[in-house]
Amino acid sequence: MRIAVDAMGGDKAPQEIVKGSVLAAQLVSDAEIILVGDENKIKHELTLIRTTPKNISIHHAPQIVGMDDPATHSIRQKINSSITRSVELLAKGEANALVSAGHTGATVAAATLHLRTLKGVRRPGIAISLPTRYGMCMIIDAGANISCKPLHLYQYGVMASTVCKYLMNIENPTVGLLNIGEEDAKGNDLVRETFSLLANSPLNFVGNVESREIFDGKAHVVVCEGFVGNVILKFAEGISKSLLMTIKTEAMNSFWTKLGMFLCKPIFQSLKAKMDFAEYGGVPLLGVNGICIICHGRSDARAIQNAIKAAVKLAKTKVNEHIISELEKSGKLTAEVA
Amino acid sequence: MRIAVDAMGGDKAPQEIVKGSVLAAQLVSDAEIILVGDENKIKHELTLIRTTPKNISIHHAPQIVGMDDPATHSIRQKINSSITRSVELLAKGEANALVSAGHTGATVAAATLHLRTLKGVRRPGIAISLPTRYGMCMIIDAGANISCKPLHLYQYGVMASTVCKYLMNIENPTVGLLNIGEEDAKGNDLVRETFSLLANSPLNFVGNVESREIFDGKAHVVVCEGFVGNVILKFAEGISKSLLMTIKTEAMNSFWTKLGMFLCKPIFQSLKAKMDFAEYGGVPLLGVNGICIICHGRSDARAIQNAIKAAVKLAKTKVNEHIISELEKSGKLTAEVA
Numbered sequence: 001m002r003i004a005v006d007a008m009g010g011d012k013a014p015q016e017i018v019k020g021s022v023l024a025a026q027l028v029s030d031a032e033i034i035l036v037g038d039e040n041k042i043k044h045e046l047t048l049i050r051t052t053p054k055n056i057s058i059h060h061a062p063q064i065v066g067m068d069d070p071a072t073h074s075i076r077q078k079i080n081s082s083i084t085r086s087v088e089l090l091a092k093g094e095a096n097a098l099v100s101a102g103h104t105g106a107t108v109a110a111a112t113l114h115l116r117t118l119k120g121v122r123r124p125g126i127a128i129s130l131p132t133r134y135g136m137c138m139i140i141d142a143g144a145n146i147s148c149k150p151l152h153l154y155q156y157g158v159m160a161s162t163v164c165k166y167l168m169n170i171e172n173p174t175v176g177l178l179n180i181g182e183e184d185a186k187g188n189d190l191v192r193e194t195f196s197l198l199a200n201s202p203l204n205f206v207g208n209v210e211s212r213e214i215f216d217g218k219a220h221v222v223v224c225e226g227f228v229g230n231v232i233l234k235f236a237e238g239i240s241k242s243l244l245m246t247i248k249t250e251a252m253n254s255f256w257t258k259l260g261m262f263l264c265k266p267i268f269q270s271l272k273a274k275m276d277f278a279e280y281g282g283v284p285l286l287g288v289n290g291i292c293i294i295c296h297g298r299s300d301a302r303a304i305q306n307a308i309k310a311a312v313k314l315a316k317t318k319v320n321e322h323i324i325s326e327l328e329k330s331g332k333l334t335a336e337v338a
Numbered sequence: 339m340r341i342a343v344d345a346m347g348g349d350k351a352p353q354e355i356v357k358g359s360v361l362a363a364q365l366v367s368d369a370e371i372i373l374v375g376d377e378n379k380i381k382h383e384l385t386l387i388r389t390t391p392k393n394i395s396i397h398h399a400p401q402i403v404g405m406d407d408p409a410t411h412s413i414r415q416k417i418n419s420s421i422t423r424s425v426e427l428l429a430k431g432e433a434n435a436l437v438s439a440g441h442t443g444a445t446v447a448a449a450t451l452h453l454r455t456l457k458g459v460r461r462p463g464i465a466i467s468l469p470t471r472y473g474m475c476m477i478i479d480a481g482a483n484i485s486c487k488p489l490h491l492y493q494y495g496v497m498a499s500t501v502c503k504y505l506m507n508i509e510n511p512t513v514g515l516l517n518i519g520e521e522d523a524k525g526n527d528l529v530r531e532t533f534s535l536l537a538n539s540p541l542n543f544v545g546n547v548e549s550r551e552i553f554d555g556k557a558h559v560v561v562c563e564g565f566v567g568n569v570i571l572k573f574a575e576g577i578s579k580s581l582l583m584t585i586k587t588e589a590m591n592s593f594w595t596k597l598g599m600f601l602c603k604p605i606f607q608s609l610k611a612k613m614d615f616a617e618y619g620g621v622p623l624l625g626v627n628g629i630c631i632i633c634h635g636r637s638d639a640r641a642i643q644n645a646i647k648a649a650v651k652l653a654k655t656k657v658n659e660h661i662i663s664e665l666e667k668s669g670k671l672t673a674e675v676a
Contacts, residue, residue, distance in 0.1 A: 183406060224569075237550045238551065256601045
């Protein structure tokens with residue numbers, strides 16, 4: 001199992017990326033980790049850590065895609081960037097999966113360009129998992145595709161449902177459509193057309209889901225277009241952080257609340273962990289012909305380590321083969337709409 | 339100052355609506371409250387309360403728009419509904435403002451149909467206020483308009499900015515555009531075109547705002563299309579509730595955390611109040627030729643009371659006159675784009 005890690009991507013690259021990769025290499029001994037990026041810089045980081053596990057190697061890529069670079073353009077111009085080279089390793093079969101905390105748009109563009117989409121898939125989608133009161137809810141797409149058509153959303157439902165089934169062992173995952181009301185006729189043209197596609201599919205469709213219902217566990221998978229999904233992802237991050245900070249600040253107002261907060265520390269630690277993207281490490285880009293794990297730009301060593309573990313798990317589950325087969329089951333529908 | 343209150347709208351109507359109206363009538367003695375709805379039912383509720391302030395009257399409207407009724411259709415069919423009749427009182431000048439916890443879509447449709455939009459305004463928008471670490475952030479639109487054009491979003495910026503200026507006394511309110519990245523070129527066609535409108539306007543435009551930044555107080559006003567705004571509104575409700583419930587549940591695990599929670603009670607009470615829609619009562623529908631306050635379907639007496647107070651305040655500030663004048667200042671722009 002070979003994992004290509006974009007060593008130059010992310011706010012804390014290459015330091016934390018290299019550190020996380022070394023941790024993962026020590027933990028997952030049957031994985032070979034290929035650090036893709038500037039050889040000298042990576043070697044320097046490895047020297048600082050003072051240990052280079054045998055299952056770590058370096059693949060030199062001198063260029064870096066900056067966070068401000070336009071996605072598609074940078075992929076075409078910077079053909080020797082760590083992102084493009086990582087994707088190429090996957091495309092050539094020299095790696096089984098990739099992990100990147102770099103420019104999300106560039107990673108999606110490079111993956112779509114070099115790996116192509118899976119048979120039948122129109123657009124790849126990013127699947128994020130939000131903790132609910134009853135487990136997790138997978139929301140797709142979180143920003144890969146902001147020009148969605150009903151068929152794209154339908155296929156997101158199939159792909160995420162497949163991940164829930166084969167990776168999380170949920171027998172018949174429920175799929176909902178993010179909408180602004182429960183009634184069938186609610187929403188804009190995109191969601192109304194998607195509603196009828198989902199309702200007439202073999203998926204376990206539970207209808208429209210309002211955003212407040214995500215946390216009630218109304219569906220295992222909630223489908224939405226990338227702009228809305230991205231807003232949700234970042235809003236969840238912002239509001240959780242803001243709420244916890246407000247609680248902490250208000251607790252400082254009196255001795256008794258300060259003491260109360262001290263006693264409640266374990267709760268807040270567990271809550272923080274639940275909401276911490278570093279715990280999840282990364283999220284899969286579903287629909288491309290390869291395993292791609294996209295990490296938060298702020299990823300630290302622990303996040304990278306968890307992302308590599310997730311990549312190994314996804315690759316071992318052969319999730320893409322299952323996605324193709326599930327999409328084929330609804331092949332007639334796909335052809336009809338296309 | 340006459341306020342028409344839709345006595346039949348909302349999950350707890352007419353009971354809580356009538357109760358809230360009586361409370362408001364007692365508090366705001368210079369307001370006359372007209373309860374619009376089934377006369378017998380309203381009279382029955384007033385009898386139960388055992389007090390009918392002199393500044394409360396009833397306007398009979400025998401029909402009710404149900405929560406499952408399609409918005410536009412029900413407005414055309416149920417011409418004697420409490421929503422339509424309330425709006426008509428405003429249109430005829432027999433009331434200065436209206437408050438409704440009924441079907442939001444129907445209220446927006448009735449208001450747009452009977453009151454028409456303010457001079458120059460293309461589409462009305464619902465403005466919600468979210469508590470941030472530094473005060474409030476007004477997000478517009480929260481669901482009145484799900485077929486937005488750049489000009490609509492631009493006008494939302496002008497309208498909400500005017501409310502901040504004249505109602506909240508914020509001198510030069512900052513206006514941001516909700517987007518999925520900070521860079522100018524990010525997002526779909528709608529936001530990119532809106533970006534250039536806002537950037538070339540007299541507004542205090544601060545550029546793109548990512549949803550996580552709402553809580554950092556990056557802008558006083560954040561503009562977005564109604565589908566996204568509605569998702570945000572309900573998501574905020576869902577995630578806050580879910581977080582507080584998780585904290586409470588986890589606190590039950592040990593004696594010490596239980597004690598800690600007991601000591602922290604004042605924090606959670608203040609937090610709950612901050613996030614409680616009943617505190618705010620209702621949100622304004624901006625851009626129609628009249629003051630309309632839309633309340634949450636679950637509104638209780640306290641929410642209605644606060645909504646009536648908000649309606650009185652908005653009407654007294656003559657916010658609509660200010661909106662027209664602010665829009666006229668950017669008249670050239672409006673004409674160019676139209």
